[in-house]
Amino acid sequence: MSAVVSLRRIGLPRLIVHASVLVICFIWLIPTLGILVTSFREAGQITASGWWTAFTGAAETSAARLGEPSTAKQNGATYVISGSVFEGGKGGSVRAFGTRVAAPTEFAAGKPADIGDGETLTINEDGSYTYSKNAPFESGRGKRVYLSVATPPSFTTENYRTVLTSQGIGQSFVNSLTVAVPATIIPILIAAFAAYALSWMEFPGRALIIALVVGLIVVPLQMSLIPLLKMYNEIGNFFGVPSRSYAGIWLAHSAFGMPLAIYLLRNYISGLPREIIESARVDGASDFEIFVKIILPLSFPALASFSIFQFLWTWNDLLVAMVFLGTGKDQLVLTGALNALLGSMGGKWEILTASAFITIVVPIIVFFALQRYLVRGLLAGSVKGG
């Protein structure tokens, strides 16, 4: 059948192929998995242990003080202090303990440990301890012990509640939608009409316009920013309207997506069978009717491909939003909000990971639901034209 199938017969042993693909998938998935898991952990646990230990429960090192010598009870020749290391209300199960900070796991829990000076200390898993000595305890404060405490895996949705309400991510989510949806839908129609004209209408300058469109596909956004920023400011001053507005960014996104849209749609529309269009013309249909009744329905796959591109691009964009939108609450998009949080919430991973996951969940749903069209669009855009 295909070249790949025949290579299979003579290629490397299958097992190695399976194993390497598995490893690659694992590597590619791990980063995203990391923030997904972390976003459901409690703040304390996130900093206490790596997210990869989240399912086994974390081993936290903590310190506790045993009861004071004055509470010791004499039992024959030995003096005993007993109680629980979890008196501060903390819970968990002790895995190991030690008397030096450098070795918090020196002794296993539940077994009597000889800690020198004739002292014996037993700390059970539930935190209860027996500290005994064959002579009276010296007076002073209680002995300090170091514990390795296993906390059971626990997950919470609290982080999401926090970022959605108090960190403004909920509002930014709406802002992102406000930017992305119109900026996806408006250019499609405009580009489709242009693509039809460039495919099926004869007029002078057509080749030139196609060349222009192809050329503009790769023009870096950076070339446009300064003059547009000046233009927007002048328009804002002249009409007394804010220069940073949703209308401004919709038009900007529409225009920046236009070359690729026209190119993709023209590739597709010019490939439609000539007979359909010509027979419609013979039947007396105008170009407008042909476009609306024949071209648009037939080019659905291409329209879908482009809308996915454009949606992902506008949703994920940071640069255009930073230039054309304000940083106020009512205009800050998700990418901008996340960028701001990275600055202000530096080490607060419970906030950052939950926010990051909210920003990537929509594109990922779109991606998995419409992957077929995305791939088709990529192939049409890259392989065919170059």
Next chain:
Amino acid sequence: MISQIVSAVGVVIAGVFVCALYYWLSDKILQIVFPVPVDNVRAASVNLNRRAMVRPWLFLGPALLLLVVYLVYPVVATFFLSFYDRSGGNFVGLANYRWAIQDAQFRQSIFNNILWLAVVPAACTFFGLVIAVLTDRIWWGNLAKSLIFMPMAISFVGASVIWKFIYEYRGGSETQIGLLNAIVQAIGGSPQVWISLPFWNNFFLMAILIWIQTGFAMVILSAALRGIPEETIEAAVIDGANGWQIFWKIMVPQIWGTIAVVWTTITILVLKVFDIVLTMTNGQWNTMVLANLMFDWMFRGGGDSGRSAVIALVIMAAVTPIMIWNIRQANKEMGGH
């Protein structure tokens, strides 16, 4: 918030309606201005011709307007602004260019951009090709491809948070919660602050883009691999070639064109890389790249349009050869149409 949703939905509906109305109305006006009388064949054919002459421009109008206002005009304007001072009001000749050549940060950015260009397109294409070959040979290949392709959907900012968490460093005796430092520690190394490690930090930022773009290369190259005619492979098998030889000597040469396309597409993306550097380091610790430097100068101290225009032009100049090549390819294709 509710009112904002309502107004956004309203705009979508209104926008689509206005667009449709424009095309419909302009077509109607065209028919009224150039009527086609049934009794006068001559006038009818003249007017039909006129309609055919005007209609393409009605269809193209809005698209051309957007392209000219948002892309063509700004490109020209940026070119001229590069010869003017910070406010764009006074002609300063080549002063901005002279500044750029002597500016240490500009040189640093050029160096870093070249570094990115040398590493990222090559790495993405290489990994993409290897993964495409491997996944095409197993039954769950499509699932594997989906997973590797998925980062394409993630924003650069989101990806930066994801990777910043991997590179996280915690000082002193604290537990390392960043995966990379935990691994380094587990194999006996000492944890590092990866994103401020001179020179090498660039590569840690590049890893993010490679992670995102490998899926793109894989999808395109996988389609190209499937298009290789089987006879060429079979002939090689009969001649006694092994898998390695078939891959390098039969398959790769046949998809050179596609490899070039993937390479150039990622090259353009790399030239414009902005979000990753902004969110990871904001250009600190010698990681500045051109796009970030340009953005910096757009707003630094009230903005310097001359200097940032020069930086934008450098990016544009780097893209231009690819642009010309694309246009020539497109023209060739249309010639054969």
